Structures are given as C-alpha cells and as structure tokens.
Amino acid sequence: KMVPLHTACLLLSLAPLLVLGVPPIWTQPEQVHLSYPGAPGSMAVTWTTFNETESKVEYGLLGGRLFEMIAKGGATLFVDSGKEKRKMYIHRVTLTDLKPAATYVYHCGSDEGWSEVFSFTALNDSTSFSPRFALYGDMGNENPQSLARLQKETQLGMYDAILHIGKPACHSLFQDNARIGDEFMRQIQSIAAYVPYMTCPGNHESTYNFSNYRNRFTMPGQTESLWYSWNLGSAHIISLSTEVYFYLDFGQELIFKQYEWLMKDLEEANKPENRAVRPWILTMGHRPMYCSDDDQDDCTQFDSYVRLGRSDTEPPAPGLEDLFYRYGVDVELWAHEHTYERLWPVYGDKVYNGSKEQPYVNPKAPVHIITGSAGCREKTDRFNPNPKEWSAFRSMDYGYTRMQVVNATHLYLEQVSDDQYGKVIDSIWVEKEKHGFSAWF
Numbered sequence: 001k002m003v004p005l006h007t008a009c010l011l012l013s014l015a016p017l018l019v020l021g022v023p024p025i026w027t028q029p030e031q032v033h034l035s036y037p038g039a040p041g042s043m044a045v046t047w048t049t050f051n052e053t054e055s056k057v058e059y060g061l062l063g064g065r066l067f068e069m070i071a072k073g074g075a076t077l078f079v080d081s082g083k084e085k086r087k088m089y090i091h092r093v094t095l096t097d098l099k100p101a102a103t104y105v106y107h108c109g110s111d112e113g114w115s116e117v118f119s120f121t122a123l124n125d126s127t128s129f130s131p132r133f134a135l136y137g138d139m140g141n142e143n144p145q146s147l148a149r150l151q152k153e154t155q156l157g158m159y160d161a162i163l164h165i166g167k168p169a170c171h172s173l174f175q176d177n178a179r180i181g182d183e184f185m186r187q188i189q190s191i192a193a194y195v196p197y198m199t200c201p202g203n204h205e206s207t208y209n210f211s212n213y214r215n216r217f218t219m220p221g222q223t224e225s226l227w228y229s230w231n232l233g234s235a236h237i238i239s240l241s242t243e244v245y246f247y248l249d250f251g252q253e254l255i256f257k258q259y260e261w262l263m264k265d266l267e268e269a270n271k272p273e274n275r276a277v278r279p280w281i282l283t284m285g286h287r288p289m290y291c292s293d294d295d296q297d298d299c300t301q302f303d304s305y306v307r308l309g310r311s312d313t314e315p316p317a318p319g320l321e322d323l324f325y326r327y328g329v330d331v332e333l334w335a336h337e338h339t340y341e342r343l344w345p346v347y348g349d350k351v352y353n354g355s356k357e358q359p360y361v362n363p364k365a366p367v368h369i370i371t372g373s374a375g376c377r378e379k380t381d382r383f384n385p386n387p388k389e390w391s392a393f394r395s396m397d398y399g400y401t402r403m404q405v406v407n408a409t410h411l412y413l414e415q416v417s418d419d420q421y422g423k424v425i426d427s428i429w430v431e432k433e434k435h436g437f438s439a440w441f
Helices: 005-018 147-155 175-192 207-216 253-269 272-277 321-326
Strands: 030-035 043-049 056-061 069-072 074-079 087-095 103-110 118-121 132-136 161-164 197-199 228-232 235-239 280-284 331-334 340-343 367-371 391-395 399-405 410-417 423-431
Touching (some): 147 175, 197 235, 340 423
Parallel strands (some): 161 197
Antiparallel strands (some): 132 399, 410 423
C-alpha cells in the first residue's frame, strides 16, 4: 500500500532522529580548540554545546591505549546579548602532567556526545627548544583565503602554536545572534584542535563589551583573555589589547590597568635570571603603532594612540612605544591592516638599523611586522604610494607569516603568499648578541 506523500515527508524529516546512537546535535561538542594555559605540561581544551552536559576529555599517548586517561572540567553558560539571547555552554578542561613533546590522541564531550578524534603534541618546556609559529590576523568566515593551506600545514605538524593577532571571524563574532562566531569557531577547528590557538582581541570583537571574545577563548591569566603572557622556548610572548585605547565606554581605567600589568610583566621578564633563559620578548596586539596603508587608521597618524597614548583622558593615558623600548622588546607583531608590512627597526618614527648592510643584526630598536592579510570579506587594503623611510617591504597579497625562535640569538620570519600558491615572498633573520634596553646602544 502506498504511503501518502505528507506521511512520507514526515517520516523523512524524522529519519535523522530514528537512527540509533546519533546524539542530538545540542549535546554534541563542536568548535573544539586548544590553548596553552601557561603551566608546563598542560593544555586547555575548550568546546561548545547547546545543552548542558558533562565536560570530559578522554586521551592517551599516540600508539598507546586509546583514551586510557580521563580529565574532567566544567562548563559556563554564555548568553549572547543579541535579540535572541542565544544560550551556549562553553566547556573547559585542562590536561596536566603531559610529557613534553609527546603526541596525544583525544576526543572531548560526554556520554551524550563526543567530538571527532584529534591529536596534539604537548609543548616542549625546554628553553633550548626552537618553536615554530604561524601568525596572522583578520581571517574571516567569508573569503578565508589562507585557511586551506594553514589547515594542511598544521596537520602536517609544521607549527607548535598559532598566533591569531586579533579580529577572528573578520566581521564580528556577535553577528546574527553569535551564529557568525559559531561558524568561525567551527571553521578554525581544523587548525585549533591540533595546536594551541593563541589570540588577542581586535576591533570587531568590541560589541557587548567583547563578551563573545571573552567567553569563547581560554587564554592564560585572569583577565578573560584580554591580556596575558606565556613562555615557549627562549621567548617570552605578551598578548595585549590595543582596543582599550579606542573603546573608552567600557572603562578608561582599562588602559591604565593593562599598562600597569604590562610594566610588571616586562619588569619580571627583564630580571637578569629570566632574560638569561628567555632573552626574546615578543608582543602581539591588533592595531599597529606604525603602518603605511592609505586608510586613515590610527597607525597612519604620526601621533597614533597605540604608540603615544591619549591626551584626552584624565589623567592622560600612556602609549606603548616608550614602555616597549625601555624594556627591550625585540619584535612587535601586529595585524588590523589587511596587508603585510615589514619595518626597519624603528623608534620615535626614526630608523635604527643595526648597520646599513645588516639592518636586523643587533638592531638598535624593535622590529615591527604587520600581518593582517590572511583573508577577509573586506579584501586587502591599499598602500600609501609615499611611505616613510621605516617601511622596508610591503605586499597586498593574501597570506600569513611563519616565525621560528631558533635560539637565544637568532629569530627567523618569512611571509607566505597564498596568491602565489604558498611562495615565500619575504624573509628576514633577526640576530641579537644581547637583549634588553642596553642592546639599543
């Protein structure tokens, strides 16, 4: 006997629910990503479900018994501030006592639904380790041009960590009642579930006081991922929020809070015993101090807020250039501009090369790199045809940067053009016999 059409349609629509053993989607983990919580031998696993469930990670050494270890954590309810007040549960579990440089296989979730199986290599905690990074900002859901190449390279084991220098999703995590945020987090899972994905906030995360950014990511420290620092190999890496200079509605005191924190962190990193084992100090922040783009952004102004601070606050807010110079920051990584730009060593708007022949050998000022062209719906930016003398190399190609902190004296950077099928279009070695403020003289 024929089944009436409307009954057949109803049965078809129910078909997914009739398949035994498939968990309902709202208890299924998604948006899985890793981050380094700061303590040696640890890794944080973060994921999302849309119903409340347990938070468990089952894991084991590659080649050993699958999932022989279990770690438990907890979930926090995040209610997006959009009209729909969408709810999601952000789960966090920290794995501890990991063997340095050992590879682990894991999945996360609960008996109501598990993620697919991923793997990661625990970070090597030796100060003589030479970590490799991919760096970029401004990669979005639409036109994420560099994503496929980054996915493959990450899964090939080419990187120990990813530095996403602001503006995840490129448009905003909050858009469409935070569905854009969900989509972006699903998109980066193919990278971020395999290596620590370390972030800093960008301008598009500002809506609802950065709530989507603060809730979705799990960075070290107690500042809701807004600013923090961590160590890897011979580098001390500082992530900061340039956005405190631009969104004063959320509290001018944040500029001063961050500045005080930065000063303490840099003081600690510069103690002779600390700088001896981790001589490289690297910073990452979204909006650059300098750039030669033709778009009237803060970095195109001589007196940019990030560089020199704001005189219109009470008291006046200090900028970051003098602070970073005083504490001998070696390399400053930026994004925001949808271009790649490498600067000669620069301070106070002037070039301080190591020498004419070897500008990056014992440079007399910090080295700035702007890498914001990973791929975005806003396309790449245009350059000012007459850049200042500190601009060394510029490219409007889509792409991203690779960095390796090789040892205490050598650091390598190269720019990959995705438009040119992965060709390396720029590279430098920064070589320093000495680090810290005295290295400038």
